Amino acid sequence: MRFILVDWGTTRFRGFLVEDGAITGRVSADEGVSALKGGDHPGVFRRHCGPWLEAYPDAPVALVGMVGSREGWTVAPYAPCPAGPADIARALIPVDLGGGRMGRIVPGAVCEVEPGAVDVMRGEETLALGAGVADGLVCLPGTHPKWVEMRGGRIHRFATYLTGEAYDLFRNHSMVGRPATEPEDPAGFDLGLDAAGRNAGEAEPVLRSAGIEAPRARRAGLLHLLFGARAATVTGRLPPAQLGPYLSGLLTGDEINGALSLFPAPEAMTIVAGSPRADLYVRALARRGIEARIKSPEEALIAGLGLILAQG
Amino acid sequence: MRFILVDWGTTRFRGFLVEDGAITGRVSADEGVSALKGGDHPGVFRRHCGPWLEAYPDAPVALVGMVGSREGWTVAPYAPCPAGPADIARALIPVDLGGGRMGRIVPGAVCEVEPGAVDVMRGEETLALGAGVADGLVCLPGTHPKWVEMRGGRIHRFATYLTGEAYDLFRNHSMVGRPATEPEDPAGFDLGLDAAGRNAGEAEPVLRSAGIEAPRARRAGLLHLLFGARAATVTGRLPPAQLGPYLSGLLTGDEINGALSLFPAPEAMTIVAGSPRADLYVRALARRGIEARIKSPEEALIAGLGLILAQG
Secondary structure: OEEEEEEEOOOOEEEEEEEOOEEEEEEEEOOOHHHOOOOOHHHHHHHHHHHHHHHOOOOOEEEEOHHHOOOOOOOOOOEEOOEOHHHHHHOOEEEEEEOOEEEEEOOOEEEEEEOOEEEEEOOHHHHHHOOOOOOEEEEEOOOOOEEEEEEOOEEEEEEEOOHHHHHHHHHHOOOOOOOOOOOOOOOHHHHHHHHHHHHOOOOOHHHHHOOOOOOOOOOOOHHHHHHHHHHHHHOOOOOHHHHHHHHHHHHHHHHHHHHHHHOOOOOEEEEEOOOOHHHHHHHHHHOOOOEEEEEOHHHHHHHHHHHHHOOO | OEEEEEEEOOOOEEEEEEEOOEEEEEEEEOOOHHHOOOOOHHHHHHHHHHHHHHHOOOOOEEEEOHHHOOOOOOOOOOEEOOEOHHHHHHOOEEEEEEOOEEEEEOOOEEEEEEOOEEEEEOOHHHHHHOOOOOOEEEEEOOOOOEEEEEEOOEEEEEEEOOHHHHHHHHHHOOOOOOOOOOOOOOOHHHHHHHHHHHHOOOOOHHHHHOOOOOOOOOOOOHHHHHHHHHHHHHOOOOOHHHHHHHHHHHHHHHHHHHHHHHOOOOOEEEEEOOOOHHHHHHHHHHOOOOEEEEEOHHHHHHHHHHHHHOOO
16 A cells, blocks of 8 residues: 655654555655645645655545644544544545645544543544554653553543643743753753652652551642752752753653553553653653553554555 | 841842831832842942931841842851741841941741752741741742741741742743733633642542542643643633633642642631732632631731841
């Protein structure tokens, strides 16, 4: 099977020619949807992928990501969870590529994480479906990491965390990150994970296994722990070179605190990310007794789209 | 008793002439310590308070706040908790005001909130001592709100939250706040408090009183709830005019989640703040079954300094 796939996000346009699951052509540009106006999209698409359209007149064309948002080409309404390949395939939205050719925009997904609490994704639904997990937990790190609970090969529900964006705000635009120095000392990451343990909501396993009962659930609050990073630096307890990685560990650790409360804690799970980010999650999850497998985002994207298009 | 008091923070210089606990003169300028260089301080002080120095040659002079930090006039090392008026009085740091006159800088306070976790304050120690609470909990809202546990008239320990600064970052500099519109609809604040309940760490009282056991502790994670504010807006569940107050309610509610976990939950407590901020805390605390009394920051400052200077 041959298809043309565009991963068209806020800041990047990435086109792939895929044949029998292997990438045989690729193109990339910084013409993300945030850089474009309404009406720009067909021209940008043809400029980058026109040669593939002509060479393979029968290849289906799929577009994934923010291209289906209000800021994109055409709105592809969110598919409600549970959402599997067949549900997503039924919700594909056609767009006119010109020259009598049609493309299809993959919709995002929407779910009620908890009663009354809604969450949305756009693009990650395809990666989650392609992560190779029929039943279990998948994490997709990034600016806005997604944790996805898969059941029977479908996205059952998911939760988004603001981790990456919050790191940038606190590290680079806040009083908290101001004392930080570079080059960074990566040892700060594990200390940040330790700090997140103060917000893990339960007595530390090490205390309990030693027969020491913590006086109450540990949930000092993320807003307190963030100020604590500064307090530790200005009192000389945390070297300024460790502050950046400390904030990363603290925020990643608190994301994991939340996700392991919302979702059934697994013995093993899958992380869809490249190095070094995936390795940091592997380390953080190992401390919680969870074995993490790593899946490449590009492989997950191609596999996920293959599953959707295979629905006919 | 007559004294001259300067509350000299990061952005403001505020001088008071105090006689028998009443303010009989005041001066204010935007010459906070962040706007000054080393060596500027005596001149700025004399320009604003010189007439009082001459009129009252015996009045003690005290300086409170960031003026005692590394960025200030002279470093006044943090007093360790527990810290009462006598402890603070012993740690006052003299500075030369010129003309043979000396002033004294009030030190901040440092404490170990939990084993291994340090916190600091500078300026709020004086307000906490003057809040009129010998034993109990005091909250000082602001850019970096402080929760202070008082025991026997001394600051026993305290915790700082990043609430005000985080609100500014997420409302004005993040993807989360981007859909927000003005004029704001204040009804969003209570909805934000509701959302914070998803991170309160325990089954909702209303569920428990109805005999319904929540499946597990509620701690979805603040980073998830922040993204949820955006998800609720883009899916049309939260009107854009409510988003700003919603973020304020969410962050304030999660500050309270954390503080009521760290400190013994009281039946009543004291909020040192003016309107409308104090009223929002009163409302948020009432939902947790806590009655809040309001104390004016200026009264607390004058009373606290009076207690410190009365130590001789």
